[in-house]
Amino acid sequence: MSRLRFVHAAAAAAIAATLLVPSRRAGTQGPGPQSVPAVMNGCHLCHAEYVKEWAASHHGKAWKDEHYQAEKAKLPRDKQAACHGCHVPVQTQNALGKQPAARSKSLDEGVACVSCHQIPGAKPEDIGTIVGPYPAADMVKGHANRQDKGMVTGVAICASCHGTDQVHNQVDSWKGSVYEKEGRTCQSCHMPEVKRKTFDKQGGFPRDGRKHTWPGAHDADFLKKAAVLDVKVEGGKVMVTVTNEGAGHNLPGGGERELVLVVRVTGADGKEAATWRETFDLRTKNNRIKPKESRALEFDAKAPAGAVQVRLLYKLSPDQAEDKAVVMAAKETKF
Numbered sequence: 001m002s003r004l005r006f007v008h009a010a011a012a013a014a015i016a017a018t019l020l021v022p023s024r025r026a027g028t029q030g031p032g033p034q035s036v037p038a039v040m041n042g043c044h045l046c047h048a049e050y051v052k053e054w055a056a057s058h059h060g061k062a063w064k065d066e067h068y069q070a071e072k073a074k075l076p077r078d079k080q081a082a083c084h085g086c087h088v089p090v091q092t093q094n095a096l097g098k099q100p101a102a103r104s105k106s107l108d109e110g111v112a113c114v115s116c117h118q119i120p121g122a123k124p125e126d127i128g129t130i131v132g133p134y135p136a137a138d139m140v141k142g143h144a145n146r147q148d149k150g151m152v153t154g155v156a157i158c159a160s161c162h163g164t165d166q167v168h169n170q171v172d173s174w175k176g177s178v179y180e181k182e183g184r185t186c187q188s189c190h191m192p193e194v195k196r197k198t199f200d201k202q203g204g205f206p207r208d209g210r211k212h213t214w215p216g217a218h219d220a221d222f223l224k225k226a227a228v229l230d231v232k233v234e235g236g237k238v239m240v241t242v243t244n245e246g247a248g249h250n251l252p253g254g255g256e257r258e259l260v261l262v263v264r265v266t267g268a269d270g271k272e273a274a275t276w277r278e279t280f281d282l283r284t285k286n287n288r289i290k291p292k293e294s295r296a297l298e299f300d301a302k303a304p305a306g307a308v309q310v311r312l313l314y315k316l317s318p319d320q321a322e323d324k325a326v327v328m329a330a331k332e333t334k335f
């Protein structure tokens, strides 16, 4: 391990020396390294901030994730290989939208930098040609670049793993939504905008880019943007409306998740009169809520007067206890 660290430090120093002063012109810089250590394909040597964000995200954890490992372990060994393609993928460039094949190396890196950015064909330890949002002619030379404007304006970069089957169909359920019509891509909600220098060494200048954090189902604040509740009581009926206000696709987004609506009625004496539950999911009811869709539900109030407390819970899996679930929205009303 210490020997490996030493190699990194030496490579970093060598790389720092090859990067010259900033310029907005092509070809005015010294060449980037031809070869770098196999770990992270060297991305961490020049893009440390991106690596830090990614490592804490669920792309960085796609293999190490305990939940993933536990679910996979329930399957017979010959069936497990079918899971690897999206959780430890090879490069997806050149075949965007197709479910990727699995890698056999560096499994701990999950959905790695090279999975989204590298053109296939480079040796495993090399950077090769990198696809990114900016014109190649505009870059400080670090490696070969190829521009793909679609990384900024389209969803193809996400479709290989988030749109190929019913369980992970965020791309399919985004299509035809108001978000597609407004040009609001996956990136616009899941990769917050940021202006910053894109690499850590000398040179370069701040550019408009995006954070590599991918907030989603594990981020309570993010989940609270997804849904709104409306509650009223009329003629002995509790009427509840659940609207998918902020998710750009089906709510819940993944086939493993569950939304649970809990409606609790208490009488004028403060004692519980009734508690109703309604689930929205793919697995048992196949009734997920589409973008901007509202679902109206009716329950018997079971009391002439009192109060209704409504909570909408987000469960990461059917086994998760309700008291561990995130409360996405809550409302209370008296009648």
Ligand code: HEC
Pocket (backbone or CB within 6 Å): 015, 032, 033, 036, 040, 041, 042, 043, 044, 045, 046, 047, 113, 114, 117, 118, 126, 127, 130, 131, 132, 133, 134, 135, 136, 138, 139, 140, 141, 142, 143, 145, 146, 147, 197, 198, 199, 204, 205, 207
């Ligand atoms: C030797 C340092 C170095 C290493 C190692 C390195 N990069 Fe870069 N990278 C740069 C520099 C310099 C730029 C240009 C930055 C600028 O002009 O703002 C850049 C730009 C980029 C861009 C934007 C390209 C575009 O055309 O929009 C991406 C994406 C990128 N790098 C990804 C990676 C990935 C992924 C790895 C690992 C496989 C990696 N880089 C390894 C130095 C490096």
Ligand code: HEC
Pocket (backbone or CB within 6 Å): 058, 059, 061, 062, 063, 065, 068, 086, 087, 089, 092, 100, 111, 115, 116, 157, 158, 159, 160, 161, 162, 186, 187, 190, 191, 214, 215, 216, 217, 218, 219
């Ligand atoms: C090569 C496959 C692949 C590609 C391409 C990909 N993802 Fe993912 N993504 C995954 C996997 C696998 C997970 C789940 C990892 C886990 O938690 O085990 C995931 C998880 C996520 C999450 C959920 C995080 C959470 O907390 O639940 C978000 C959000 C996300 N991806 C957004 C995107 C966006 C946006 C794009 C396109 C820019 C994209 N992904 C491209 C494979 C991919």
Ligand code: HEC
Pocket (backbone or CB within 6 Å): 043, 044, 047, 050, 051, 052, 054, 055, 059, 111, 112, 113, 114, 115, 116, 117, 132, 133, 151, 152, 157, 187, 191, 198, 208, 209, 210, 211, 212
């Ligand atoms: C799931 C796919 C995905 C993964 C994994 C990924 N990126 Fe990106 N990356 C993108 C997208 C999409 C953009 C374009 C964002 C935009 O609109 O500016 C981007 C842009 C960039 C840029 C250009 C600057 C910017 O913010 O736009 C750099 C540099 C970069 N990525 C480096 C990395 C590094 C280093 C890693 C690994 C730690 C990595 N990326 C992992 C999808 C990915």
Ligand code: HEC
Pocket (backbone or CB within 6 Å): 155, 158, 162, 170, 171, 172, 174, 179, 184, 185, 186, 187, 188, 189, 190, 216, 217, 222, 223, 225, 226, 246, 247, 248, 249, 250, 251, 252, 253, 254, 255, 256, 257
């Ligand atoms: C308008 C904002 C918005 C857009 C656009 C959007 N999402 Fe989401 N996404 C959310 C919200 C809010 C959640 C959390 C609630 C949920 O699970 O649906 C979420 C959840 C997710 C999750 C986590 C699901 C899970 O089960 O862990 C993934 C993965 C994801 N989105 C991927 C994508 C992809 C891929 C696209 C592009 C087709 C996209 N999102 C477009 C807002 C958005």
Ligand code: HEC
Pocket (backbone or CB within 6 Å): 058, 065, 067, 068, 069, 071, 072, 080, 082, 083, 084, 085, 086, 087, 099, 160, 161, 162, 164, 165, 167, 168, 169, 253, 254, 255, 256, 316
């Ligand atoms: C088509 C690509 C793809 C395949 C194949 C795939 N996954 Fe995933 N997986 C994802 C994505 C994308 C997510 C993020 C949330 C979502 O869409 O449900 C995810 C999330 C998960 C999660 C939730 C992790 C968390 O954040 O709590 C588990 C568990 C999981 N996958 C297990 C598996 C198992 C087991 C297999 C094999 C039977 C498998 N996956 C095959 C793409 C895939």
